[in-house]
Amino acid sequence: MRSVRGEARAAWGLLAPALAAIALFFALPVVGGLILSFTDFDLYAIADPGNARFVGLANYVGLLRDPLFWKALGNTLLLVGLGVPLSMGVALAGALLVNSPLARLRAVYRTIFFAPVVTTLVAAAVVWRYLYHPRFGLINRALEACGLPTVDWLGNPRWAMVAITLMAVWRAFGYSLVIFVAGLQAIPGSLYEAARLDGAGGWQIFTRITLPQLRGTMFFVAILTTVGFFQIFAEPYVMTRGGPLNATLSIALLMYQQGFRWWNMGRASAIAFVLFGLILTVSVAQALVRRRQEGGR
Amino acid sequence: MAARLIAALALGAVALAGCARAPATRQPLSFWAMGREGEVVRKLVPEFERRHPEIALEVQQIPWTAAHEKLLTAYVGGTTPDVAQLGNTWIPELVALGALEPLDSWIARSRAIDRNDGFPGIWQTNMLDGVTWGVPWYVDTRVLFYRSDLVAAAHVPWPPRTWAEWRQAMEAVKALAPGRFAILLPIDEWEKPVILSLQTGCGLLRDGGRYGAFRDPRCRRAMAFYTDLFAARLAPALDATGVANLYQQFAEGYFAMYITGPWNLGEFRRRLPPEMQDRWATVPLPAPDASFGYPGASLAGGSSLVVLRGCRSLAAAAAWIDYLSEPAQQAEFYRLSGNLPARRAAWTAAGLASDPRAAAFLTQLERAVPTPQVPEWEQIAARIADRSEEVMRGARGLDAALTDLDADIDRILEKRRFLLARAAARGRR
Numbered sequence: 267m268r269s270v271r272g273e274a275r276a277a278w279g280l281l282a283p284a285l286a287a288i289a290l291f292f293a294l295p296v297v298g299g300l301i302l303s304f305t306d307f308d309l310y311a312i313a314d315p316g317n318a319r320f321v322g323l324a325n326y327v328g329l330l331r332d333p334l335f336w337k338a339l340g341n342t343l344l345l346v347g348l349g350v351p352l353s354m355g356v357a358l359a360g361a362l363l364v365n366s367p368l369a370r371l372r373a374v375y376r377t378i379f380f381a382p383v384v385t386t387l388v389a390a391a392v393v394w395r396y397l398y399h400p401r402f403g404l405i406n407r408a409l410e411a412c413g414l415p416t417v418d419w420l421g422n423p424r425w426a427m428v429a430i431t432l433m434a435v436w437r438a439f440g441y442s443l444v445i446f447v448a449g450l451q452a453i454p455g456s457l458y459e460a461a462r463l464d465g466a467g468g469w470q471i472f473t474r475i476t477l478p479q480l481r482g483t484m485f486f487v488a489i490l491t492t493v494g495f496f497q498i499f500a501e502p503y504v505m506t507r508g509g510p511l512n513a514t515l516s517i518a519l520l521m522y523q524q525g526f527r528w529w530n531m532g533r534a535s536a537i538a539f540v541l542f543g544l545i546l547t548v549s550v551a552q553a554l555v556r557r558r559q560e561g562g563r
Numbered sequence: 564m565a566a567r568l569i570a571a572l573a574l575g576a577v578a579l580a581g582c583a584r585a586p587a588t589r590q591p592l593s594f595w596a597m598g599r600e601g602e603v604v605r606k607l608v609p610e611f612e613r614r615h616p617e618i619a620l621e622v623q624q625i626p627w628t629a630a631h632e633k634l635l636t637a638y639v640g641g642t643t644p645d646v647a648q649l650g651n652t653w654i655p656e657l658v659a660l661g662a663l664e665p666l667d668s669w670i671a672r673s674r675a676i677d678r679n680d681g682f683p684g685i686w687q688t689n690m691l692d693g694v695t696w697g698v699p700w701y702v703d704t705r706v707l708f709y710r711s712d713l714v715a716a717a718h719v720p721w722p723p724r725t726w727a728e729w730r731q732a733m734e735a736v737k738a739l740a741p742g743r744f745a746i747l748l749p750i751d752e753w754e755k756p757v758i759l760s761l762q763t764g765c766g767l768l769r770d771g772g773r774y775g776a777f778r779d780p781r782c783r784r785a786m787a788f789y790t791d792l793f794a795a796r797l798a799p800a801l802d803a804t805g806v807a808n809l810y811q812q813f814a815e816g817y818f819a820m821y822i823t824g825p826w827n828l829g830e831f832r833r834r835l836p837p838e839m840q841d842r843w844a845t846v847p848l849p850a851p852d853a854s855f856g857y858p859g860a861s862l863a864g865g866s867s868l869v870v871l872r873g874c875r876s877l878a879a880a881a882a883w884i885d886y887l888s889e890p891a892q893q894a895e896f897y898r899l900s901g902n903l904p905a906r907r908a909a910w911t912a913a914g915l916a917s918d919p920r921a922a923a924f925l926t927q928l929e930r931a932v933p934t935p936q937v938p939e940w941e942q943i944a945a946r947i948a949d950r951s952e953e954v955m956r957g958a959r960g961l962d963a964a965l966t967d968l969d970a971d972i973d974r975i976l977e978k979r980r981f982l983l984a985r986a987a988a989r990g991r992r
Contacts, residue, residue: 309938310982312639313660317982507628511751511802526632528942 303535312529325536335537337512338520341427345516346495349431349438353491354484357439361446362476376447380440387437391504394433395420420506423513430514434501438494442487449483450476485556489549496545517541589619592879593644595634598627600648600701600866603899604887611886618879631941638662643871646880651688651867651933652940654696659938663696664870664877670695675885680906684863684931691936697867698884699905701896704861704931705758705822705848706923708831712842713739713819722846724857726788729849733797736819744799746792747809747818750955751802753948754862755822759785761932762859763851768972772937773980775972777965784851786951786961793955800955810834813843822848824864825924829901845923847930856930863931865905903928939975946971 303325305311311318329335364375382390397404398419406416419429453476461471477484499518502508508515508523515523517537525534596604601624608620623644625633631653637643638660649657657663670676678686681699689697707722714721717735720728733745748755760767765781768774776782792798799818806812813821814835821827831843847858868887870880886892893909896902903924904910915921934940950968953959959967 306978308978309635309656309659310978317978319981526636529635 299535299538302532303539305532307531307535309529311531318532321532325533326540328533329536329540334512334515334520335517338515338517341513341515342496342498342517344427345431345434345498346492348428349434349495349498350488350491352431353435353439353495354442354487356435357442357487358446358480360439360443361450362472364443365447365450376444379443382437383440385437387500388504390433390437391501395505398429421510423511426506426510426513430498430501430505433505434495434498437501438491442491445483445487445490446480449480453479481556481559485552489552492548492552493545496541496548517544588617590617590876590879591619591621592646592876592883594620594622594883595625595630595644595647596622597625597630597648597650597866600900600902601625603896606899607887607892607895610892611883614886615879615882618876618882620883634662635660638871641873643873645871645874645876646883647869647871648700648866649697649869651685651697651699651863651865654689654867654869655691655936655940656938657869658691658696662872664872664874665694665696666698666870667695669877669881670698673881673885673888676888677906680890680908682863682905682907682928682931684933685865685905685928688863688865688933688936689867697869698888700866700868700887701893701900701902702905702928702931703824703864703866703903704924704927705754705824705864706845706861706927707820707848708813708823708827708843708845709820710813710816710842711844713816723849725849725852727852730788730792730797733792733820734795737797740816743816744818745797746820746822747801747806747813748789748792748798748822749803749806750793750800750952751948753944753951756786756789756947756951757934757944758822758848758861759789761862761934762848762855764855766935767943768935768937768976771983772935773976773983775943775969775976777968777972778962783961783965786954786965788851790951790954790961802952814839825903825921826901828920828924845920847923847927858927858930860930860932861927863928863933865903937976937979939979942975943972946975 304320304322305318306321306324307318360379363369364372364379369375396402398406400406400416400418400421403419405419409416417425419425457475457479458471461475466474497518498516499522502514502516502519503522506514508519518541521534521537521541524530524537594604595601601622605622608622612618612620630650634643634647634649634653634657638657643662654663670678676698682702685699685702686695689695689699713736714732716739717732719732719735721732723729723732736745737743757767760777760782763781763785765776765779765785767776767782769776769779777786793800809821810831812818813831828845832840835843848861850857850859868884870877870884874880887896888906890904890906890908890912893904893906894913897904897909897913897915903915903921904913907925910916910921910925916925935943937943946968950959950964950971954961954964
């Protein structure tokens with residue numbers, strides 16, 4: 267008993283530096299942000315903190331009344347709804363290919379697929395902007411060659427968010443792919459062997475063995491991808507700065523604009539906590555769905 | 564291993580010694596310039612350094628799109644440059660922050676800076692409550708670009724001196740080809756409704772910048788004139804992204820007039836086909852009616868040179884701003900960048916005064932007025948664009964939209980009212 271308590275004390279001692287760092291660099295700013303979201307901290311308050319006022323929930327209420335917030339929310343939901351399934355689908359397909367016993371040069375492909383994740387976004391954006399160029403872009407050239415009408419990808423409010431989503435998927439799927447590959451490799455070969463002996467076809471093996479065995483990995487990737495897409499900022503920021511007509515304004519970009527363009531730090535903090543609440547809700551919902559599925563089996 | 568460590572230490576010591584020696588002889592001065600200006604201004608540096616060997620000037624180029632954020636974050640982080648180029652509508656914001664040095668005393672002493680050689684409206688944008696915070700570097704305003712052949716074919720009095728004449732000319736141009744338009748006014752821009760409102764003498768804000776004033780009869784008159792151009796199909800209800808290729812459509816005669824700024828003098832020359840080159844011209848903007856004189860007012864835009872609080876050497880900063888204000892340097896900067904000089908002497912030196920297309924800008928600059936000088940202006944401008952777009956898209960009636968706009972502006976200015984009231988109360992005590 268005593269030795270357990272002694273061990274616990276030692277553990278706390280060892281954890282203390284890390285916990286202190288978390289408290290100082292994470293918990294404290296978060297609490298500060300929360301307090302800020304109940305104030306009207308703005309340009310005037312930067313000049314003199316005495317100019318900040320406590321405003322209660324006014325930032326949150328104002329946000330709900332702001333059509334721009336709803337626009338940004340709609341854009342973000344579109345991005346998540348489109349980007350998460352697409353990104354996971356591409357990642358899974360890629361992982362299956364890389365993991366296939368027929369594949370050669372596996373490490374090379376894995377590296378190629380993973381490259382976008384570690385590419386500097388600003389450099390990638392330059393290339394993507396060329397791809398999307400309405401007249402000289404590769405994508406429109408290809409459409410033209412197929413006899414299809416061309417699209418002003420980044421200039422047309424209807425297509426801009428789709429264009430941003432495609433780019434975000436390209437950038438994000440490599441990470442999920444690597445996790446999927448790890449998940450696939452963890453599936454015992456004996457299961458496949460048994461299935462094959464029982465005469466299962468390729469598709470049956472995929473749906474009956476691979477997918478169920480990957481469920482845990484899938485859940486992890488889904489949460490990670492959803493959180494990532496909810497927080498999307500860099501892609502619209504460097505490609506369109508939220509335009510045209512706010513069609514690519516994401517919540518994170520709106521938060522940045524409120525905070526660093528208009529210097530409404532109070533309002534920006536409120537957006538941050540709304541976004542946090544949203545992500546938390548969706549993640550918990552995903553976890554609940556998964557638990558129900560597990561329970562059902 | 565040990566040998567490598569010693570080598571590294573020795574290198575470090577050498578580097579430190581090198582650093583320590585430089586500033587002892589030369590005064591460092593950092594300068595932030597935006598976009599292309601940041602690139603072009605480097606060409607003016609060698610001559611400055613020849614004249615001032617004691618100053619080590621470092622020019623840093625900041626992209627326009629990030630300039631605003633960078634300046635404010637630099638201020639909060641305490642890493643502002645010594646001197647910066649600043650869009651003159653941003654001055655009130657940085658003054659509210661307390662980020663700028665007042666310049667009156669040394670402008671008065673300076674031999675290179677001459678207020679009377681500048682444009683009064685432009686200088687006004689650099690002043691707040693009688694204090695000068697910036698020195699105009701280059702200027703910018705809006706005039707009417709037009710297709711001279713189409714206007715001549717319409718047989719109307721030209722240039723239009725009043726809104727009535729202007730409207731008449733637009734209708735006559737439209738009658739030439741009803742499928743086309745007389746004027747292009749992208750509906751998502753705040754500049755045009757703001758210019759027309761400023762022309763009527765409506766200040767856009769009332770009570771010392773405490774409330775929105777768009778329900779003021781003068782502002783309403785301007786907004787009604789503006790929105791009616793769309794209702795009468797004289798202007799297409801297109802936003803900036805809806806215009807595929809401005810220059811091509813202007814050359815095709817899709818629209819005959821366009822209100823825009825000096826950068827388009829160069830762009831029109833470069834991008835319009837050769838046969839179009841003698842078919843376009845510029846005139847100053849008309850006024851609401853004859854009682855306002857001619858030309859009507861336009862925006863006082865452009866960039867200023869400011870000195871940031873905490874500047875390492877006011878003398879060096881003054882030397883640099885003095886140098887950039889010299890007519891010869893202003894003329895050279897125009898030749899390099901196409902930005903219009905802030906000094907009349909430089910207009911003559913650069914041969915601009917005799918260019919008829921640039922001359923419209925010179926006339927217009929005499930009647931350039933600042934936008935409301937409140938720190939919240941950028942936010943207000945965005946609301947003006949949104950609300951007038953609603954009217955043009957037919958989502959809202961004019962009066963309802965103006966009421967909404969005033970309500971938006973009143974909300975944005977709430978903090979300002981509170982601070983002004985608190986300051987007044989403290990003053991009384």
